[in-house]
Amino acid sequence: MVIKNVHEAAYATVEVSAASGGYPVFVGPSLLAFVPVVVGTYAPAQRLAVISDDRVGPIHGQTVGKALRDAGHDVTFLTFPEGEASKTRKFWSILTDEMLEAGLGRDCAVVAVGGGVTTDLAGFVAATFLRGVPVIQVPTTTLSMVDASVGGKTGVDVRNGKNMVGAFHAPSAVVADTEALGTLDPRFLAEGIVEAVKHGAILDEEHFLGLANTTKELILADPKESARCVTASVRLKSQVVARDEFERGLRQVLNFGHTVGHALEAATDYRLGHGRAVAFGMVAEARLGERLGLTEASTSERLIDVLAELVDRTALEVETSTVLDFLSADKKARGGRTRYVLLRRIGQVLDQGGWAREVDEDEVRTVVDEVISGW
Template sequence: MSEVTTIPVGEDYDVLVGHGVSARVAEVLPQGVARVLVVHGEPLASLAAPVITALRAAGLEVHVAAVPDAEAAKTVTVAAGLWATMGQAGFTRSDAVVAVGGGSVTDLGGWAAAAWLRGVPVVHVPTTVLGMVDAAVGGKTGVNTAEGKNLVGAFHTPAAVLCDLGHLATLPPADLSAGLAEVVKGGFIADPRILEIVEADQSAVQDPGSAALREVIERKIAVKAKVVAADLRESHLREILNYGHTLGHAIEHHESYRMRHGEAVAIGMVYAAEVAHRTGRIDAALLERHRYVLGLLGLPTTYSRAGFDELLAALRRDKKTRGATLRLVVLDGLAEPGRLEGPDESLLREAYAALA
């Protein structure tokens, strides 16, 4: 096993980053666990197998549930199937769930754990860049509904997060690049060094085995860990992590979740930058830097497959909205996130038109 980086999330749990860390899954479970439900995406049986082997070697009773790939996993129906498995196996409050997969699987597995007996331990083993730097860290869990993304869920802090860098070698290049949108987000809202690393050598950042990719992953995890440790339940500070997500989630919903999350967030960040520029919060250079950095990674920075009216209803259902007041996370400068409350609809339309 290579060197392991430990990133604490306050005093609640640690994120371990390194090659081979998924083999430590039994070590990070709370004492007293007897049964474990391993939830994994259907295409990821080979990545889940070493986790299952490690748990059984530790003497644990292991049950396995393969769930649909990507956003198709995040439904109440799939979650109910996990609860049925736990119920039939006699899971108690001291037993646990281990989620192996991308952000959709950790969202689903975390919510299944949060709801079973009002909360059992969960360990996340994210297998994608997106899962490592965002979905698995922070305790947000949930599923989608016909009305929108992540509208049903709970805050449920994991016992640990194991980011096994060896899993990234299995990722299709487009999925790796899409996950880097969340990494870039961390650069714009908190750690500009991330942007500098991408600008210096975008090819290295997209190499699954590179030191550059490991560094930006660890930097983004550190950004999120600091924020969520200070504001687990998104009462104020944590909202900055939604930079690019207001329009991004609306686009995902419009596309019936066929667009990668990171691609939608990339477009959403450019949109937020357009809004901020039009309100005088950021200059043209910072707006253009959004397009430049995201473009280096092959991520989309334009969008024209929906009219603004088609997206407006989803925008108003965004979780940052309060009553009838739409709230957007914007920048007041590089690494200076802020909020824009109740923007004029004409401004939002102008910014959206610029995306085309």
């Protein structure tokens, strides 16, 4: 698949298989201007809802909206307050009502422009609006490019935890303009790279080592390294999604670091950023495997060597008991028992009786207590 009028050497394309027939992920610089071409090709609709948060909207959302209007589309531009605190049923309802009040119908499409909160929330709006309309994902952060915009997971957070209400709704296409990364605060950009580290840790040691050797360039949004990082991570994730789109088996490996990470986010009322939370979660779950004799010794230290370049690893202001309460409510639990993805070693997940396993709560308590004290 190609973008018309754009030289193919200027971007990479990753094809993602899906029950809906699959979709392309375009990665490269200066692609925002070509969103109208992508919309016209993969989600042809005259009327569009462009959804962004109130921080990204004035920077990239308006740029995309103007390009779509110039191409002849009727655009309704909608925003919501930035941050994880807005990824709720309240703002899902507000955005849905605003689309209905604007007279949008089943022949419309949604264009989501922003980070992971936007791709999750706007994707969920698209999945449920009049029982489902197409969505084009336009991620503008590292995290959303390498992870949140790809795979079709959409949803919102609730009082009991993160992403507890949602739907699988594959995008019609994803446009990842790597130049957008240059507008991010380096700290926020660095936290997003954590998701790419996860892909290397569970699937590809070579990718992990490549990230370890280029963290400084990635934090500075080096164009070449950023495109390489995003493309490699999307390819790895797409291979998993192609085999298990609806997370009945293999796709569980993508939850490495997220079981503990999501509990940490919820326990801090989402004051803890997702990237930092997942970094703490990966260290905790690697140490858990090491304590059980299932994960190769020094795996957690290898993770720490890379993650320490990306996030603040000082102690968190949270109680272990609060984290354990949220772990017990994890959406991936079976029969009330929380399950964890454990590594065999860097680049390989443990597969013994399934891709995730129950672990004694005393062991979990020990590693959570260790990790929240800093590492």
